[in-house]
Amino acid sequence: MLPFLVRRLLQLVPTFILATIILFAVVQAAPGDFLTQLSQNPKVTPERIDQLRRIYALDQPVVVQYWKWLTKFLAGDLGSSFAANRPVWDLVAPRLWNSLILVIISTVLTYVLAILIGVYSALRPYSIGDRIMTIFAYFGLGVPSFFFALLALFFLVKLKQNTGLEVPISGKTSGSLQDPSFWQNFGDVFLHALAPSIILALRGISSESRFIRGQMMEVLNQDYIRTARAKGLASNKITYKHAFRNASLPLVAGLGALLPALIGGAGFIEVVFSWPGLTPLLLDSLANQDLYVIVSTTALSTLLYIFGNLISDLLLAAVDPRIRYN
């Protein structure tokens, strides 16, 4: 296991470098230079622009620029945001955490519900329940998440107007709490995260439940399941211990990739629900051409992606006895 880990961590290095080179090249290739834009801004003095040029080594070749950025990045310095005039990390850290809250809740929701629905559908294929789930799954896959979010917003407003029942519809906290305790704050944030997390989970539930249904049905038709049945093993044991464990292998493999994908995918949901996550910050940064926020946060998600894959592999080894990494 250890040599595998070391090997994978070594592979991580060229992968990250390649990814960031491409990222850097794309940003550099985009028309317009952010300093040109900045030089048109009366708020920024020519001295400040010269200073920025030096700080970011923009007067030097792209290779040197990349190297400077990379060494700074690896040392934990993500550069400075022009719009907020603060280190990128100060802006990104709270946003990253906020996005993760949604990701964690929606991931748990996705897997718990998708497994339940998938297994149920596989055990009773083409039953009425299965068909209803199928219809819902198609809706979940076909309708864009941000549209669901707007529908949810509408629904929650109507709910409040008609019943007085309040589910928070935007923001991360309610503001009515003065100096909340840890648990009060936890509950408040959780309630605010609920609606966006559910919307975020819908697509995952739809696709994963269909996936599990297919996998389960395939495994349930295998010879060893038939043998187990013939031996008179309990149905639950067959389903969950033998069939589901094997059916879930590809699912586990995909788990790691979920991390960065969900941060990217939380996007418009965060905007619609005014959730202070990474996407609204990135959108603002794109509008302001806040270069280092864009490059550094994208590089961070690349890192997450790489680590996510590593986690997937390790999880796969843990659940699949046939896989050994030594």
Added chain:
Amino acid sequence: MKKAFMLVAALTMGSAMAKPYVHAADTTVSKASDAKTGGTIRLTVAGDFDTYNPFTAQGRPNIPELTDAGGLITSDPNTGEYEGYMAESFTISPDKRTYTFTLRPELKWSDGQAITADDYISTFKIIAADEETSLNSYLFDNGKAVTWKKLGDRKLSLTFPRATVQNLETISYLTPQPDHIFGKAFGNGGAAGVKAVRDLWDVGTDVSKLVVSGPFKVSKYARGERLTLVKNSFYGQWNKDSAGKALPYLDGLQYSVVKDQNAQLAQFLAGNVDLYQPSNRDQLAQIVAAKNSGKLSVDVLANAGPNASVDFLYFNFNKSSDPFKQALFRNVKFRQAMSMLVDKDAIVDQVLGGLGVAAWTSVYPLYKDWIAPDVDKYKFNPAQANKVLDSLGFKKRGADGIRVDGKGNRLSFTLTTNGENTRRQQMARLFADEAKKAGVEVKTSFVPFNQLLGVVYPETDAGKLDRKFDASITGLSGGGFINPVGVSASLACGGELNGYNQSSKCIQPWETQQFNLFNKSTAEFDTAKRKAIANQIQKLQAENLGFIYLASQNAHYAWDSRVQGEYPKKIANPLWASSYFGPRDIALTWVSK
């Protein structure tokens, strides 16, 4: 009676007696005895705030404006007259240039220190030294500086280079900042002093270090989440309601950062936000429907009148790198033709949903008494526009239907406006469609507002002679009611808000005439005569079209019924409404539950 007494008191020299500012009973519908103390009002804001520093704050809303008490004097919305506010009394010299103020003895900053003449003096010094700060132009009149004198701890005077009708208005905008913070940083002044002042109070500053004069002070700000303001109890020591009770009534304000417009509306419809300003027909309709079906307890003031704002289109006169376009944009016939391709009725109908008014001159439609007759000279008339374009030599049409002149120049330009503003984008598209029919290619380009400002108003002198855009739609809002024909910043050649000509020299004679007339109008104290001059200015504008004015949007206000203390009907219009709180004075606002 109380009002008359206040006015007399304000116009006589002050006595040593304690005299808090008493908010007149006729500026709210509530009786002072009904008003309850306490509670918090919840609002939304579309983006994050940049700074706590009043000298660097730009854009609206900004925190310094929310925490600022106001100036030496204020105007009464019922009469339009100025009365002492932070000043308990003031006098005007016979030549109408020098204004002498005596401050109220109870004035205090939020840290308990007294507000004195020193605070004003150091604020004036900083504003005059810092060309980038938004109030800088108020301390200069045609390049001549306003001067000031400290006459005692509570007494000071301001002398203007000229006697103008707007001097009182200007004084009402000049709000003091704490000398013990900013004056100290400014030190002996100069560039180092300005820099030291600008470096103070960025958004990372510990909020307990902020010192303000207004009814509320910052208690907490989490970027992307919420700004919480709480009552500044020192404000109530010199601000009382008509029954003598300390103001504000409210305990605080909460601004949630809600970027998405749908979410902002949803929050109001769900009863989670107290004040809301519907900006289009759809938003208004949803609120009215919820109210009528009894699902939402709100008060709605629809079509309170056109806003004190207008959108306009203009062509860049300073484009030295492209002589063809520069000459074209400076050609008055071309601009008249373009004006005849602007369908203002369609703009009001389609873009503003019928809830707006076409605009023709620098006088906002809000001040309808001030709009000159017959200024709708070049109204929508595509046939005539085609004739004019023919006469300019753009006769042939290329394969794409776009006109070309004898030298092969295509009649094509890019119209830029800000990406955040869908209203202006729709106006741009409507114009582009009409222009295309007449053989004019108008490419639209939507960029973030800050970038647009940077392009339209470049910093350097060289940049001002070669600005990097063709045409743009932006707008103007605010401005006073004393001489509503405009502000020098937009009428002067090279003025800070002059979109068509940023070079400091006037390019065409009408520009000089317009500015001279404007200066004349500001020195004319007789309202009828001032109106006559304003009419002349508007005639020049209607003929020469430096700005092609488009339309003003009507204002609508809605608030949760628990919010009380709005202005009476007579003054609940955009002229007196606050840009943050709608038709109400926030100090006199209270909540019923």
